[in-house]
Amino acid sequence: MDLSVGTPVDPVPGVVQDALRAAADAPGYPATHGTRALREAAAGWLARCHGVTVDPDAVLPLIGTKEFIASLPTLLGCGPGDTVVYPELAYPTYDIGARLAGADPVAADELPPAGLPPRPQASATKTTASAPPGPVRLVWVNSPSNPTGRVLSAGQLAGAVRAARDRGAVLASDECYIGLGWTAEPVSVLHPDVSGGSFDGLLAVHSVSKRSNLAGYRAGFVTGDPALVAELLEIRKHAGMMMPAPVQAAMTAALGDDAHAEQQRSVYAARREQLGSALDKAGWAITHSEAGLYLWASRPGHDCWSSVDLLAGAGILVAPGEFYGPAGAQHIRVALTATDERVAAAVRRLSTLA
Ligand SMILES: Cc1ncc(COP(=O)(O)O)c(C=O)c1O
The missing domain is CATH 3.40.640.10 (Type I PLP-dependent aspartate aminotransferase-like (Major domain))
Incomplete structure (x- = not known):
């Protein structure tokens, strides 16, 4: 994923x-x-x-x-x-x-x-x-x-x-x-x-x-x-x-045309909801993420690389926060741009880490 x-x-x-x-x-x-x-x-x-x-x-x-x-x-x-x-x-x-x-x-x-x-x-x-x-x-x-x-x-x-x-x-x-x-x-x-x-x-x-x-x-x-x-x-x-x-x-x-943009927005809203709640249950806290296509998350006791490792072990690839500046060293960036099928699969895998 x-x-x-x-x-x-x-x-x-x-x-x-x-x-x-x-x-x-x-x-x-x-x-x-x-x-x-x-x-x-x-x-x-x-x-x-x-x-x-x-x-x-x-x-x-x-x-x-x-x-x-x-x-x-x-x-x-x-x-x-x-x-x-x-x-x-x-x-x-x-x-x-x-x-x-x-x-x-x-x-x-x-x-x-x-x-x-x-x-x-x-x-x-x-x-x-x-x-x-x-x-x-x-x-x-x-x-x-x-x-x-x-x-x-x-x-x-x-x-x-x-x-x-x-x-x-x-x-x-x-x-x-x-x-x-x-x-x-x-x-x-x-x-x-x-x-x-x-x-x-x-x-x-x-x-x-x-x-x-x-x-x-x-x-x-x-x-x-x-x-x-x-x-x-x-x-x-x-x-x-x-x-x-x-x-x-x-x-x-x-x-x-605004109709297609509204429709796409609701697709992302649903993915955001599912991934956000699965990350939360699996122990990641979401910060900011008030808008846009990413969840910015951290897990107590983990830096960005150990979070990346933990998720990679479950088959989920995310970006280490450090890629965006040293202040991101404790966070990961999780994109909402995956198909509904891949998001559902990620949600299932996250439940194994909870
Ligand atoms: C903050 C930001 N600016 C600009 C871009 C570039 O977008 P594009 O070149 O597709 O218009 C991106 C792409 O992810 C982005 O995240």
């Missing part, structure tokens, strides 16, 4: 497959900015589902969000001597992006006031140089979080926006799991309660991989500060970062 990765396993929605097929005859180059229909579908979804109003022209398609996360520091011109900050427990690509640009990656949940260097916990810092980190150019936030499922409140996000703006840094919010709130309601950084009505220096990154089971299509978008998005568009045009036209049509259909 492989619960170690967050890759969707349920079918691509019919409405999306139909749109892909209908757009199969695509001999010409697609526009890097995407079709007007795609940009309007993205803006429409943000308004309808997340209370965020954006100009469709400030929407930029991405070939999946991972490539963008890995390249953003480079696209922003970050380099040696610049600092990129991301959460202490985080998706590893924020760190990779900083390294690819030659910038200093710093894992820290909070920024001190402008003028002071970020001070991550000694064990959490990824900087190797003895010199203090240089100016902060980019701050990543990720709510709901991978791996912990933690949701930041509007007030917490607004604090992160203020701290980034005080330093003149760009704040990029990875909102990959925003539609999957369980016991907390995730909010976008572009929501007026967070942004204060101004998108200056803000970017929100959205993926349809999880919402619409489209990880195999590679589709997402970024939006926010129109001037920043225009610069990113210009660079991406010249770098050839074009989303294929049939995928543009597929993403347009996906963002225009």
Whole structure:
């Protein structure tokens, strides 16, 4: 039972497959900015589902969000001597992006006031140089979080926006799991309660991989500060970062339809319920996990590796928390992205450990 990765396993929605097929005859180059229909579908979804109003022209398609996360520091011109900050427990690509640009990656949940260097916990810092980190150019936030499922409140996000703006840094919010709130309601950084009505220096990154089971299509978008998005568009045009036209049509259909996303959400809710309760009975405590596609769990007397071992002995593969930062050393990450049959099998195996 492989619960170690967050890759969707349920079918691509019919409405999306139909749109892909209908757009199969695509001999010409697609526009890097995407079709007007795609940009309007993205803006429409943000308004309808997340209370965020954006100009469709400030929407930029991405070939999946991972490539963008890995390249953003480079696209922003970050380099040696610049600092990129991301959460202490985080998706590893924020760190990779900083390294690819030659910038200093710093894992820290909070920024001190402008003028002071970020001070991550000694064990959490990824900087190797003895010199203090240089100016902060980019701050990543990720709510709901991978791996912990933690949701930041509007007030917490607004604090992160203020701290980034005080330093003149760009704040990029990875909102990959925003539609999957369980016991907390995730909010976008572009929501007026967070942004204060101004998108200056803000970017929100959205993926349809999880919402619409489209990880195999590679589709997402970024939006926010129109001037920043225009610069990113210009660079991406010249770098050839074009989303294929049939995928543009597929993403347009996906963002225009909420029924399939609701249905998929209820599938994950049921799996979350079953796995959460089986882990609990088997002795694991669940922390955070208010949203998203993972359960963040720990077992008294076990670190992440002995939990991984114990579960592997029962045929269940999970991810050690340490993969996401030293602060995860006591936890495991359990993905909800397995078929109902595999989840039921995992639940049976977990009962043998209770
Ligand atoms: C936090 C986070 N951001 C971004 C991604 C990348 O998603 P994609 O490249 O499929 O859009 C993932 C994938 O698991 C993720 O967990």
